[in-house]
Amino acid sequence: QVQLVESGGGLVQAGGSLRLSCAGSGRAVSTFTMGWFRQAPGKEREFVASIVSSWSGISTNYADSVKGRFTISRDSAKNTVYLQMNSLKPADTAVYYCAAESSRRSTVIQDEYDYWGQGTQVTVSS
Numbered sequence: 384q385v386q387l388v389e390s391g392g393g394l395v396q397a398g399g400s401l402r403l404s405c406a407g408s409g410r411a412v413s414t415f416t417m418g419w420f421r422q423a424p425g426k427e428r429e430f431v432a433s434i435v436s437s438w439s440g441i442s443t444n445y446a447d448s449v450k451g452r453f454t455i456s457r458d459s460a461k462n463t464v465y466l467q468m469n470s471l472k473p474a475d476t477a478v479y480y481c482a483a484e485s486s487r488r489s490t491v492i493q494d495e496y497d498y499w500g501q502g503t504q505v506t507v508s509s
Contacts, residue, residue, distance in 0.1 A: 389405050399471050403468065417482070418490075418491075422477055434457055
């Protein structure tokens with residue numbers, strides 16, 4: 384079991400940057416697939432990015448809408464996962480959630496994630 388706490392959200396102008404953090408406790412985040420999801424007002428929650436250790440190294444995956452702008456990373460010493468968000472757009476406005484999947488599948492399906500944080504609000508103004 385792992386507990387997840389997100390931080391780093393806020394208000395930023397279009398074109399700006401934010402870094403979200405997801406601190407884990409109770410178990411090493413490196414033993415999970417760690418994902419970021421987001422939910423905009425009136426919309427379904429959607430996959431943003433994931434990171435997982437595999438036999439070949441660390442694998443990352445991104446939604447097409449954030450490729451080239453967002454970077455997911457992990458600091459095992461701090462048991463924390465990050466989402467660096469650059470070139471932010473108003474369309475990125477959402478509550479961002481961190482999640483952990485126990486079977487280390489590189490999955491974009493939210494129902495396959497077992498643990499969730501409480502979310503952090505990101506608002507991008509135009």
